[in-house]
Amino acid sequence: MYAFYSLLVYIFYTLFRRDGEGAAAAAHTEDPSQVRDRVGRRMDGMVREDSEKDRDGKQEATAEGAAGSSPEVSLEEAITHLAEFLSLQLGTGEGWTRSLDPDKVSKPGSSLIPFSLPLDSYNVRVEKTSFKELVQPLPFIQGETEDFTRVSIRTDTRSQVFLISNLGVTDSEKRIQHLTLENEALKQSLSLTRDLLLQWGPGTLVRTPSPEEAEVLVELRSRLRETEESTETLRAQLGVQEGQLWELQGALQELQLEAAAQESERRNKRELRQILSQLAGLQGHIVALRRGCGDLRGLVIAFTQNYQGALKEAQGQVCWALGELSGSQWGRRVPEKRKKPRRAYQGRLLELRGNIRVLCRLKPGSPGNLLNVNPGPGGTITANYRGRQRHFRLDRVFPPDATQEEVFRELEPAVLSCLQGYSVCIFTYGQTGTGKTYSMEGPPEDPGIAPRALQSLFREMGEQGGPAQPRVTVSMVEIYNEAVRDLLASGPPERLTVRQGPEGCGGIHVPGLTCWDVSDLRALHKMLNLGRRNRATAATHMNEHSSRSHALVTLTLTTAPPPHGPGTAGTLHLVDLAGSERVWKAVMTESSGRAGVRGRRLREAQTINRSLLALGGVMAALRARQPHVPFRDSQLTRLLQPALGPGATAVMLVQISPRPEDVGETVCSLKFAERVSQVELGPARRHKTPPSGTPTSPSAGGTPSLGTPTTPGPEGISPQAEQPSPSGGLPPV
Numbered sequence: 001m002y003a004f005y006s007l008l009v010y011i012f013y014t015l016f017r018r019d020g021e022g023a024a025a026a027a028h029t030e031d032p033s034q035v036r037d038r039v040g041r042r043m044d045g046m047v048r049e050d051s052e053k054d055r056d057g058k059q060e061a062t063a064e065g066a067a068g069s070s071p072e073v074s075l076e077e078a079i080t081h082l083a084e085f086l087s088l089q090l091g092t093g094e095g096w097t098r099s100l101d102p103d104k105v106s107k108p109g110s111s112l113i114p115f116s117l118p119l120d121s122y123n124v125r126v127e128k129t130s131f132k133e134l135v136q137p138l139p140f141i142q143g144e145t146e147d148f149t150r151v152s153i154r155t156d157t158r159s160q161v162f163l164i165s166n167l168g169v170t171d172s173e174k175r176i177q178h179l180t181l182e183n184e185a186l187k188q189s190l191s192l193t194r195d196l197l198l199q200w201g202p203g204t205l206v207r208t209p210s211p212e213e214a215e216v217l218v219e220l221r222s223r224l225r226e227t228e229e230s231t232e233t234l235r236a237q238l239g240v241q242e243g244q245l246w247e248l249q250g251a252l253q254e255l256q257l258e259a260a261a262q263e264s265e266r267r268n269k270r271e272l273r274q275i276l277s278q279l280a281g282l283q284g285h286i287v288a289l290r291r292g293c294g295d296l297r298g299l300v301i302a303f304t305q306n307y308q309g310a311l312k313e314a315q316g317q318v319c320w321a322l323g324e325l326s327g328s329q330w331g332r333r334v335p336e337k338r339k340k341p342r343r344a345y346q347g348r349l350l351e352l353r354g355n356i357r358v359l360c361r362l363k364p365g366s367p368g369n370l371l372n373v374n375p376g377p378g379g380t381i382t383a384n385y386r387g388r389q390r391h392f393r394l395d396r397v398f399p400p401d402a403t404q405e406e407v408f409r410e411l412e413p414a415v416l417s418c419l420q421g422y423s424v425c426i427f428t429y430g431q432t433g434t435g436k437t438y439s440m441e442g443p444p445e446d447p448g449i450a451p452r453a454l455q456s457l458f459r460e461m462g463e464q465g466g467p468a469q470p471r472v473t474v475s476m477v478e479i480y481n482e483a484v485r486d487l488l489a490s491g492p493p494e495r496l497t498v499r500q501g502p503e504g505c506g507g508i509h510v511p512g513l514t515c516w517d518v519s520d521l522r523a524l525h526k527m528l529n530l531g532r533r534n535r536a537t538a539a540t541h542m543n544e545h546s547s548r549s550h551a552l553v554t555l556t557l558t559t560a561p562p563p564h565g566p567g568t569a570g571t572l573h574l575v576d577l578a579g580s581e582r583v584w585k586a587v588m589t590e591s592s593g594r595a596g597v598r599g600r601r602l603r604e605a606q607t608i609n610r611s612l613l614a615l616g617g618v619m620a621a622l623r624a625r626q627p628h629v630p631f632r633d634s635q636l637t638r639l640l641q642p643a644l645g646p647g648a649t650a651v652m653l654v655q656i657s658p659r660p661e662d663v664g665e666t667v668c669s670l671k672f673a674e675r676v677s678q679v680e681l682g683p684a685r686r687h688k689t690p691p692s693g694t695p696t697s698p699s700a701g702g703t704p705s706l707g708t709p710t711t712p713g714p715e716g717i718s719p720q721a722e723q724p725s726p727s728g729g730l731p732p733v
């Protein structure tokens with residue numbers, strides 16, 4: 001600030017001395033240090049002079065004089081002095097500043113020195129002012145009340161105010177503060193001065209160059225122009241080359257990307273080739289394995305057939321032996337007088353119990369919390385399914401640990417009632433794998449309903465003894481995909497057609513069905529084994545279709561009419577129905593994954609469902625006592641028509657699974673069971689054969705077909721002669 005202040009004073013001094021030109025010229029030629037000294041001296045003198053004037057109380061007058069005589073200097077003059085000062089300050093600014101005595105500027109009583117340049121756009125003003133006035137916009141200044149010198153410089157675009165303390169400094173802090181302010185002001189003045197010079201332009205030369213200098217200057221200028229031109233050219237070339245460089249870099253990147261893509265493609269192809277070759281090797285391996293597997297399967301099939309045949313043979317022999325044994329034991333144990341009342345009781349019991357009974361058996365396993373079982377006669381099952389509780393009451397519920405013996409004991413009265421001419425049908429119904437075949441057939445060591453029923457019948461007949469021994473005939477068919485096949489045919493099983501009997505007879509007609517007269521239990525077991533073998537062989541060839549087909553065994557027990565009265569013709573139908581699982585489940589559980597097998601499963605499931613639906617429709621029509629019962633809707637219901645006709649007795653054993661995941665199927669089976677239990681077939685009726693000597697009339701009991709084996713039957717078995725079929729019985733049994 002001191003320097004700027006000095007500049008201003010110097011300008012005034014120079015102007016007032018009216019020797020500006022000379023001074024300016026001298027300043028141009030003088031050494032900068034000399035100029036600095038001179039300016040410093042002049043300024044010192046000025047300050048001293050001002051101080052004296054203050055002391056003399058002439059401050060006001062001087063201020064007025066200065067303001068009044070504020071000289072209108074020419075622009076050139078002002079700029080010349082300013083440039084001179086700046087050249088000094090810029091060149092030796094540091095030394096100049098250091099040479100300043102801060103005491104000089106901090107002396108109190110600095111004059112108010114107004115100064116203004118003649119330009120409207122540029123105004124420099126120096127004035128003394130009070131601390132109070134100043135401190136307001138400058139809150140960072142702290143201290144006692146002091147006077148300051150304010151220097152304000154204003155242009156069109158900016159306005160600058162500098163403050164200088166005019167009071168003396170007594171301690172080092174004030175001095176530092178003062179110096180900081182001064183330093184800041186100096187910086188700002190310098191920047192302002194630069195602005196001024198820029199604004200006034202380069203036209204304000206400090207001095208006129210000499211001719212040599214001018215010459216040199218011209219030459220330098222021309223060189224400068226040349227250099228600038230060549231620089232421009234080089235810059236343009238550089239720009240072009242930079243552009244080319246960019247393009248080349250872009251092309252390089254593209255090439256790199258392309259190369260990477262090609263490399264990865266090559267690698268992928270290589271890997272693909274490897275995988276394909278591995279796949280080809282695996283395929284060859286699979287083909288070899290398949291071939292080996294086929295051979296193995298053939299061996300297994302042959303072995304299984306032989307094994308099963310032998311097993312069944314042995315089983316039949318064991319059963320026969322057991323039957324013989326128990327029959328003779330029973331014959332020894334039971335007194336003769338108790339036999340007749342027992343048989344009469346069985347028929348009466350059947351009539352009292354009703355002609356359709358529904359029993360339920362749970363497969364072994366612990367029922368989860370979805371099933372609540374209350375076993376026993378009139379037992380209930382409660383199923384929690386889809387957030388609802390469903391209650392089912394049945395004639396009897398067998399718990400999972402019920403034995404084959406217990407189940408058969410419940411059915412025995414119905415079985416034995418056949419001997420008195422009743423028509424009885426026992427069928428097992430339920431989801432696949434719930435134990436239908438187990439209950440109906442059972443393993444050799446623990447036989448099921450069928451072997452026990454036959455044994456019981458023959459035992460009963462043995463007890464009965466005498467000339468009125470019933471004649472027993474047996475037939476066995478299978479329904480697979482709505483095709484009826486004869487399982488007891490001596491040749492390969494043939495497809496049979498079920499025909500309606502004559503109008504009003506209620507019978508059916510199965511031309512070509514083979515039926516055999518069996519004289520004893522052993523012969524009967526032989527026949528049943530033959531039928532099972534035929535079914536098992538077909539099942540192996542037809543991919544385990546045994547669980548997807550219905551099997552029907554029909555036994556007819558005809559007592560010869562006594563000399564004066566009718567005989568009886570009872571029928572026992574034992575039906576093992578196919579699994580009732582849903583179609584989608586049947587297809588989804590097919591594990592082979594082959595389209596052909598899946599298609600076959602789908603067809604099997606659809607036909608099973610159709611036939612079971614038809615059975616449900618028959619039951620619904622019977623329950624509603626509709627005049628028309630749709631027996632003709634499936635081969636199953638056609639064949640069961642005599643067993644479900646008026647006066648017949650039916651027992652349905654519903655097999656259910658206790659597993660929580662099967663609860664849906666369980667509920668379906670129980671719903672079906674509930675519907676069946678509401679069916680009424682009318683009072684159970686005995687079928688009687690006409691007394692001996694009465695001519696056979698087709699209208700009496702339907703038209704039987706001839707079951708004539710082409711080859712002689714097994715020992716003890718003879719092909720059946722043409723016989724009239726009893727009403728409600730399956731012909732030709």
Ligand SMILES: Nc1ncnc2c1ncn2[C@@H]1O[C@H](COP(=O)(O)OP(=O)(O)OP(=O)(O)O)[C@@H](O)[C@H]1O
Pocket residue numbers: 362363364400430431432433434435436437438439546547548577578579580655
């Ligand atoms: N009460 C039971 N005690 C012991 N094992 C049983 C019982 N019930 C079923 N099983 C066993 O469960 C398995 C399936 O039984 P089974 O073949 O009789 O079912 P299914 O209902 O006839 O099936 P499908 O409908 O496929 O013919 C067999 O291994 C059988 O031994």
